[in-house]
Amino acid sequence: xxxxxxxxxxxxxxxxxxxxxxxxxxxxxxxxxxxxPSHDVPVTRTSRCTPEDVNDAVAAARLAFDDRRxxxxxxxxxxGILLKTAEGIRQQREEIARWEVLENRKPIxxxxxxxxxxxxxxxxxxxxxxxxxxxxxxxxxxxLFGMVLREPIGVVGLITPWNFPFLIxxxxxxxxxxxxxxxxxxxxxxxxxxxxxxxxxxxxxxLPAGAYNVVTGTGRTVGQALTExxxxxxxSFTGSTAVGRxxxxxxxxxxxxxxxxxxxxxxxxxxxxxxxxxDAADAAAFGISFNTGQCCVSSSRxxxxxxxxxxFEKILVDKMKKIRVGDPFDPETQVGAITTTGQNxxxxxxxxxxxxxxxxxxxxxxxxxxxxxxxIAPTLFSGVTPSMSIAREEIFGPVLSSFHFDSLNExxxxxxxxxxxxxxxxxxxxxxxxxxxxxxxxxxxxWVNTIMxxxxxxxxxxxxxxxxxxxxxxxxxxxxxxxxxxxxxxGGRSHWIAS
Ligand code: TXE
Numbered sequence: 391x392x393x394x395x396x397x398x399x400x401x402x403x404x405x406x407x408x409x410x411x412x413x414x415x416x417x418x419x420x421x422x423x424x425x426x427p428s429h430d431v432p433v434t435r436t437s438r439c440t441p442e443d444v445n446d447a448v449a450a451a452r453l454a455f456d457d458r459r460x461x462x463x464x465x466x467x468x469x470g471i472l473l474k475t476a477e478g479i480r481q482q483r484e485e486i487a488r489w490e491v492l493e494n495r496k497p498i499x500x501x502x503x504x505x506x507x508x509x510x511x512x513x514x515x516x517x518x519x520x521x522x523x524x525x526x527x528x529x530x531x532x533x534l535f536g537m538v539l540r541e542p543i544g545v546v547g548l549i550t551p552w553n554f555p556f557l558i559x560x561x562x563x564x565x566x567x568x569x570x571x572x573x574x575x576x577x578x579x580x581x582x583x584x585x586x587x588x589x590x591x592x593x594x595x596x597l598p599a600g601a602y603n604v605v606t607g608t609g610r611t612v613g614q615a616l617t618e619x620x621x622x623x624x625x626s627f628t629g630s631t632a633v634g635r636x637x638x639x640x641x642x643x644x645x646x647x648x649x650x651x652x653x654x655x656x657x658x659x660x661x662x663x664x665x666x667x668x669d670a671a672d673a674a675a676f677g678i679s680f681n682t683g684q685c686c687v688s689s690s691r692x693x694x695x696x697x698x699x700x701x702f703e704k705i706l707v708d709k710m711k712k713i714r715v716g717d718p719f720d721p722e723t724q725v726g727a728i729t730t731t732g733q734n735x736x737x738x739x740x741x742x743x744x745x746x747x748x749x750x751x752x753x754x755x756x757x758x759x760x761x762x763x764x765x766i767a768p769t770l771f772s773g774v775t776p777s778m779s780i781a782r783e784e785i786f787g788p789v790l791s792s793f794h795f796d797s798l799n800e801x802x803x804x805x806x807x808x809x810x811x812x813x814x815x816x817x818x819x820x821x822x823x824x825x826x827x828x829x830x831x832x833x834x835x836x837w838v839n840t841i842m843x844x845x846x847x848x849x850x851x852x853x854x855x856x857x858x859x860x861x862x863x864x865x866x867x868x869x870x871x872x873x874x875x876x877x878x879x880x881g882g883r884s885h886w887i888a889s
Pocket of ligand 1: 549550551552553576577578579607608609610612613614615617628629630631633634636652653654655685686733736784785786
């Protein structure tokens with residue numbers, strides 16, 4: 391019998407997916423069964439592809455690129471297909487949101503918001519597909535004219551994580567397609583459904599066969615085969631810094647494919663005494679709890695001016711206690727379950743380490759019983775020192791570490807005391823302070839008196855060990871192109887050999 395949760399039906403039996411190569415569905419592989427992390431019932435079965443499947447997918451993408459069925463179209467035609475895809479996603483918004491919740495456990499209201507962002511990604515990329523252009527040099531003298539062509543890089547391998555299965559996909563796929571590249575995607579094994587659903591939407595929108603291929607399975611087999619594949623020209627990887635490093639090695643040992651990497655973060659939220667403390671505390675609570683803290687741009691280090699630290703932490707604790715944690719299908723829920731048992735264990739280990747190393751839990755720090763699934767209360771640690779593991783390592787959970795500072799320079803130095811540089815947020819009503827921090831803290835995305843704001847128009851990506859390259863925006867399309875310089879002689883070229 392089907393169970394209902396807040397009016398939404400759990401699948402009677404797990405939905406079975408094939409994998410998608412050259413415009414066709416394939417199957418017949420060993421299957422992986424995924425339980426809903428919030429409801430503990432099996433919801434999907436996806437194929438464990440083999441390295442041979444990866445070869446087939448890459449060959450299809452290669453042919454679709456080389457015969458120019460996609461790259462050879464005018465930008466306006468590519469834009470048309472991207473816009474139709476946006477419409478297709480809009481029509482299936484509820485369905486996609488449901489599978490995101492079932493496999494990933496994110497609150498339904500959040501899933502819907504993310505899908506709206508995904509639609510915006512396709513629309514933005516459609517505009518970029520029309521506007522993509524090179525450059526010209528009319529200043530090389532009357533006899534020489536120069537041009538810079540932007541050409542698609544070729545076949546792209548795309549490896550995505552489980553924390554934002556559809557959102558991270560859509561922050562890359564339309565921009566890759568806008569550039570004229572073709573691709574092979576490997577989603578995280580636990581959250582493959584919506585990547586596969588997108589295959590049908592793209593095909594219905596008119597994307598030529600072979601331009602978007604999906605192989606599912608483990609990182610070790612399928613992901614590794616993509617990173618090593620000699621026919622892939624560029625690999626875009628989002629996930630852990632450790633696997634990012636292995637992508638670098640695999641590229642070096644194979645064909646030196648270009649890499650785009652979006653990796654871990656330990657992002658600061660810096661609060662000055664002159665900030666609107668209510669606003670800043672709301673942002674700090676949101677920044678660490680959104681997506682259960684399983685977010686590369688989660689603000690996991692609170693850096694607050696000592697003169698207001700105690701007051702601020704009190705306001706923050708009050709707010710964190712009010713966060714509604716529970717069944718993600720409840721429209722009121724703000725924070726759902728932890729996505730995997732492995733990640734749950736990792737977070738709980740960090741909480742135990744923080745306590746053992748002497749930090750003080752101001753709120754949370756415990757498991758919550760919501761009937762089924764794994765839930766952790768949003769947690770605030772105070773008295774954190776720079777050498778503690780909760781100060782340095784990415785926890786990827788709802789665990790915030792608080793530091794105190796006395797001067798602007800000290801705030802900047804604490805913020806920069808990390809190997810990561812993905813995002814940062816600063817709170818002050820003083821423009822000099824806010825701008826100085828923005829210019830001196832090394833991070834790819836910055837928010838002043840706000841947090842996690844912005845759309846697909848601006849680029850995303852990290853400084854330092856948070857990654858290489860940029861996704862989204864015009865830069866996110868250019869990332870998947872390469873420049874070709876062309877020189878044209880318009881007069882008689884003067885001869886090298888005397889006649
Ligand atoms: O990531 P993995 P995991 C961080 C976060 C988290 C930690 C581990 O700190 O706790 O990483 O998460 C594929 N070759 N982030 O273990 O393993 C894998 O199948 C090629 C931050 O889930 O990096 C999946 O598709 N691919 C991050 C993808 O890589 C391989 C988001 C990510 O998995 C592979 C996720 C291999 N050898 C985790 N091994 C962010 N920046 O948002 C695995 N994969």
